[in-house]
Amino acid sequence: xxxxxxxxxxxxxxxxxxxxxxxxxxxxxxxxxxxxxxxxxxxxxxxxxxxxxxxxxxxxxxxxxxxxxxxxxxxxxxxxxxxxxxxxxxxxxxxxxxxxxxxxxxxxxxxxxxxxxxxxxxxxxxxxxxxxxxxxxxxxxxxxxxxxxxxxxxxxxxxxxxxxxxxxxxxxxxxxxxxxxxxxxxxxxxxxxxxxxxxxxxxxxxxxxxxxxxxxxxxxxxxxxxxxxxxxxxxxxxxxxxxxxxxxxxxxxxxxxxxxxxxxxxxxxxxxxxxxxxxxxxxxxxxxxxxxxxxxxxxxxxxxxxxxxxxxxxxxxxxxxxxxxxxxxxxxxxxxxxxxxxxxxxxxxxxxxxxxxxxxxxxxxxxxxxxxxxxxxxxxxxxxxxxxxxxx
Numbered sequence: 102x103x104x105x106x107x108x109x110x111x112x113x114x115x116x117x118x119x120x121x122x123x124x125x126x127x128x129x130x131x132x133x134x135x136x137x138x139x140x141x142x143x144x145x146x147x148x149x150x151x152x153x154x155x156x157x158x159x160x161x162x163x164x165x166x167x168x169x170x171x172x173x174x175x176x177x178x179x180x181x182x183x184x185x186x187x188x189x190x191x192x193x194x195x196x197x198x199x200x201x202x203x204x205x206x207x208x209x210x211x212x213x214x215x216x217x218x219x220x221x222x223x224x225x226x227x228x229x230x231x232x233x234x235x236x237x238x239x240x241x242x243x244x245x246x247x248x249x250x251x252x253x254x255x256x257x258x259x260x261x262x263x264x265x266x267x268x269x270x271x272x273x274x275x276x277x278x279x280x281x282x283x284x285x286x287x288x289x290x291x292x293x294x295x296x297x298x299x300x301x302x303x304x305x306x307x308x309x310x311x312x313x314x315x316x317x318x319x320x321x322x323x324x325x326x327x328x329x330x331x332x333x334x335x336x337x338x339x340x341x342x343x344x345x346x347x348x349x350x351x352x353x354x355x356x357x358x359x360x361x362x363x364x365x366x367x368x369x370x371x372x373x374x375x376x377x378x379x380x381x382x383x384x385x386x387x388x389x390x391x392x393x394x395x396x397x398x399x400x401x402x403x404x405x406x407x408x409x410x411x412x413x414x415x416x417x418x419x420x421x422x423x424x425x426x427x428x429x430x431x432x433x434x435x436x437x438x439x440x441x442x443x444x445x446x447x448x449x450x451x452x453x454x455x456x457x458x459x460x461x462x463x464x465x466x467x468x469x470x471x472x473x474x475x476x477x478x479x480x481x482x483x484x485x486x487x488x489x490x491x492x493x
Contacts, residue, residue, distance in 0.1 A: 115443050118146035118181060118188035120174045120203045121195035123159035125150075125290055128217055129194045132244070133163075135435035136192070138422075141443035145169055146188050148177045178206035189446055190215060190240075196300040197308070198222040201230035208237040213446055213455065215242045215439065219312045219474065220467030222302035224491075227471045231493065234464045240455040242442045245316045245462040247373060249437030251408045251429065252394040254460065255417035256377070256384050257321045259396070265379030268322055271350070271358035275314040276372040280306075280344050280364035283337050296342050304474045305342025307333065310373075311362035311477070312470040316462065317375050318360070319469065321384075324352040326469075328489045331477040336365045348477060351487075391430045438462070468493045 117136055122129020129149070136142035146169040150156040153172045160170035171177035181187040190213040193203045201221045204214045214234075220243060221227045234241040247253060259265065284292040294300045295309055302308045319326070331348035344365050350358035366372070373388035385395040392408040406412035409425035420437050423429055441461045449455035457463045472490035480488045 112141075112447055114141055114143040115190055115446050116146075116186065116188045117142040117144050118148075118169075118177060118191040119144065120148050120177065120191060120193050121150070121199070122147070122192065123149035123155055124162055125155075126194065127291060129192075131432065131435060132192045132194050132215075132217070132439075134432055135246075135439045138432065138436035139440045139443075141440055142190075145186075146171070146177060146181055148172065148174045174203045175206055178210055178212065182210040182212065188212060190442070193217060196222075196294045197302050198226070198300045201226040201233075204230055204241070205233040208233045208239050208241065211237065211239050213240040213242075213442070215244060215442055216467075217244050218316075218462075218467070219302070219308050219470050220464075221471065222300065222308075224471060224475060227468060231464060231468060238454055240442065240445055240449070240457060241464045242438065242457075243462045243464070243467045244435060244438055245313060245320070245466060246431065246435040246438060247313060247317050247388065248320045248460065248462055249420065249434035250388075250391050251417035251420040252386055252391065252406065253317070253321065253375075253434075254420045255406065255414055256375070256386055256394055257323075257460075258414070258416045259384065260322050260377055260379070264381070265377060265383065266381035268324060268352075268354070268356045268377060268379045270376075270378040271318050271322055271324065271352070271356060272374075272376040272378075273314045273318045273358070274361040274372065274374050275310040276361065276363045276366040276369045277310070278365065278367045278369050280337065280340075281367050283339065285340070296340055298341050301342060302474065303342070303478055304333075304346075305335075305340070306344050306362050306364045307331075307346045307477050308474050310364065311346050311360065312473060313373065314360055314362055314375075315473045316466060316470060317373065318350075318358065320462070320466075321375060322352075322356070322377060324354050324356055324358075326473065326476075326490055327351045327353040328487045329473075329476050329480060330485050330487045331480040332485050333477065333481040346477060348480070388430075392428050465493075 148171040149159040193216040285296045333343035334345040345363040348360045394406040476490040
């Protein structure tokens, strides 16, 4: 449970390292904040950049000891595994093409991995990572952070307990305008690597935010994708990856869905929205208003559920930290995943195998995301033909 009272029993923080995430990286700071929010981790080691100079400069700025600042992740994994006080877990916050290569040396040494999404840049990399993760006794966590939002947790319980009845329609979208111009040509680091297929993967928008939308839909509903029909578009001349995608979804359970992801929708900032329609009711959640969930019953009764107030139940309340009316969101969602991972890591300190909580995204979620990306690419290449995702 994220909320930790002042009289809780002291537990030694998890010793945490990081690969990537130096001073110029947005997501590295997010992961460090999330790890610290509930006082469950102590950041002690890192290989923070692709160059020695930048890595050491970032480590110095973050207060890491010189002898635990590494030039690369291979050196870090080997040396930390030999230390009696070596790291117990590592955050992988590199560009996508390095997720597998950076994760595997730690998994092979029994060091838990907390990896940013998507799982990898290619299917081949995903297969290698899956093999290593399944052989390892270490935990593998994938930070689909929107699954950590309190009212997303509540929506999941409402749907999966049957409160909406059999699900008929799922509508999910993630739209923004941050790549509505040729931002990568300005030298902005985040835009530059995210539009490079060698580092981000062949799917641009679909891999970056489309996977978030897809994971959210599956996390809440529990539905299994059976087949999809998709179209990708690149609106910015010269861009090497897609910046817009739309897909129709057919689920094995009979439901139908639609997914829209775009990074060129002018005026939109971080418009992740999920709507679920069942036989008996519907839910509507919007990331930019994360502390409210709209629930409508078949008889027309409408309820505005708030995170700690009206209509709130255990899944949302236990994933919250602040009283009603005080907003929680992006950073706290990340922190919920980190805290659940810490609980699993601490529980396994006696040598037992770590147990992945059902609400914590892991390897299988990552593989499902890679299957989704691959299916979108194949469908688009076949002029929107219906294709089935690969099974792992």
